[in-house]
Amino acid sequence: MNQAWQKVQLARHPKRITAHQLIDGLFDEFMELKGDRLFRDDLAMIGGIGLLDGMPITVVAEEKGTTTEDKINHNFGMPHPEGYRKALRLIKQAEKFNRPVFAIIDTPGAYPGIEAEERGQARAIAHNLFELSQVKVPLIICVLSEGGSGGALAIGVGDHIMMYENAIYSVLSPEGFASILYKDSSKAPEAAEQMRLTADDLLSLKIIDEVIIEHEGLHVNPLDGIKQLKTSMKKQIKLLNKLSKEDLIESRYQKFRQMGIYETQGE
Numbered sequence: 001m002n003q004a005w006q007k008v009q010l011a012r013h014p015k016r017i018t019a020h021q022l023i024d025g026l027f028d029e030f031m032e033l034k035g036d037r038l039f040r041d042d043l044a045m046i047g048g049i050g051l052l053d054g055m056p057i058t059v060v061a062e063e064k065g066t067t068t069e070d071k072i073n074h075n076f077g078m079p080h081p082e083g084y085r086k087a088l089r090l091i092k093q094a095e096k097f098n099r100p101v102f103a104i105i106d107t108p109g110a111y112p113g114i115e116a117e118e119r120g121q122a123r124a125i126a127h128n129l130f131e132l133s134q135v136k137v138p139l140i141i142c143v144l145s146e147g148g149s150g151g152a153l154a155i156g157v158g159d160h161i162m163m164y165e166n167a168i169y170s171v172l173s174p175e176g177f178a179s180i181l182y183k184d185s186s187k188a189p190e191a192a193e194q195m196r197l198t199a200d201d202l203l204s205l206k207i208i209d210e211v212i213i214e215h216e217g218l219h220v221n222p223l224d225g226i227k228q229l230k231t232s233m234k235k236q237i238k239l240l241n242k243l244s245k246e247d248l249i250e251s252r253y254q255k256f257r258q259m260g261i262y263e264t265q266g267e
Contacts, residue, residue: 002189002190002192002193003193003198004189004192004193004195004197004198004201005174005188005189005192005193007166007167007168007192007197007198007199008168008174008188008192008197010166010217010219011145011146011166011167011168012145012146013217013219014219015219015220016145016217016218016219017144017218017219017222018063018064018065018066018077018106018144019046019061019062019063019064019104019106019144020046020061020063021066021222022061022104022144022222022226022229023046023050023059023061023104025222025223025226026050026052026226026229026230026233027050027051027052027057027059028050028051028052028053028054029050029051030048030049030050030051030059031048031049031050032046032047032048033047033048033049033090034086035086036082036083036085036086036089037085037089038082038085039081039082039085039119040082041082041086042075042079042080042082042083042086043063043073043074043075044062044063044074044075044076044077044078044079044080044083044107044111045060045061045062045063045079045083045084045086045087045155046059046060046061046062046063047059047060047061047086047087047090048090049099050102052230052233052234052237053234055100055237056099057099057100057101057102057237058090058091058093058094058099058100058101058102059101059102059103059104060086060087060090060091060101060102060103060104060155061103061104061106062077062079062083062104062105062106062107062151062152062155063077063106064076064077064106064107064145065077075111076108077106077107077108077146078107078108078109078110078111078112078151079107079110079111079151079154080110080111080113080115080116080119080121081116081119081120081121081123081124082119082124084110084124084125084127084128084154084155085124087103087128087154087155088127088128088131088132091131091132091135091139092131092135094135094137095135095136095137098137099137100137100138100139100140100237100240100241101135101137101138101139101140101158102140102141102142102233103139103140103141103142103155103156103158104142104144105141105142105143105144105146105147105152105155105156105169106143106144106145106146106147107146107147107148107151107152108146108148108151108173109148109149109150109151109152109172109173110125110149110150110151110154111151122150124154125150125151125153125154128154128155128157129153129154129157132155132157132158133157133249133252133253133256134249136245136248136249137248138159138160138236138237138240138241138248139157139158139159139160139252140158140159140160140162140233140236140237140240141155141156141157141158141160141161141162142161142162142163142164142212142229143161143162143163143164143167143168143169143199143208144164144167144218145164145166145167145168145218146167146168146169147163147167147168147169147170148170148172148173149170149171149172152169157252157256158252159236159240159248159251159252159255160209160210160236160240161207161208161209161210162208162209162210162211162212162229162232163199163202163203163208163210163211163212164199164211164212164214164218164225164229165199165200165211165212165213165214166199166214166217166218167199168192168197168198169197169199169202169207169208170195170197171195173188174188174189174191174192174195174197175188175191177191177192177194177195178190178191181194199211205259206258206259207259210232212225212228212229212232213225213228214228
């Protein structure tokens, strides 16, 4: 089994913590806020205000659920348009009250159902990308387990992007990639190796800024990983709060503008 496929298996481990459990471990208190003020409350996207050592932070997170019933209620972490609109509502609220934002990515992708498309799934994701690029407060992102396609990107625009060492982040699942490239979904392990979806790969490509060490793994002992993340969050918030609003947005723009730039050397 190649290393990339091992990471995929660990990212999907049934005992790996979910966003709600990560929030409980990180924050002293957490007050959940619900609804997008347009249609309904989407349980695949949770959000609210947490206290990090007394400092208020707005949190938005994709929640997969734990038990079978819980997973069904949370739609396996696949948000509908109202989930992304709820996230944006809370982020704009954070901007109004000058609170940093912490986003937790953990989704196989946005929900692909007909009803989601009818309610404007693509536009909701695109609108979030546009708005997050201009938010005037620090945006810190963490890929907890799975970061899939636009479902992840809709809350993935930020100033500092972290990723747990056994998480994955990609344009689609290895199975989907294998179905397209090899016409055979059973070749997902080979596809995973080609996709460069691990934290180390993405750090080398400058897609993310930091890898959070898990030690034994978030499915075995999450406390070490949570402690590492909390330390990094506090450090980054302190650094980002020193920037003016104009410099914060310009730095964010340059960060994403430079992704995918390569030099080729002739023979």
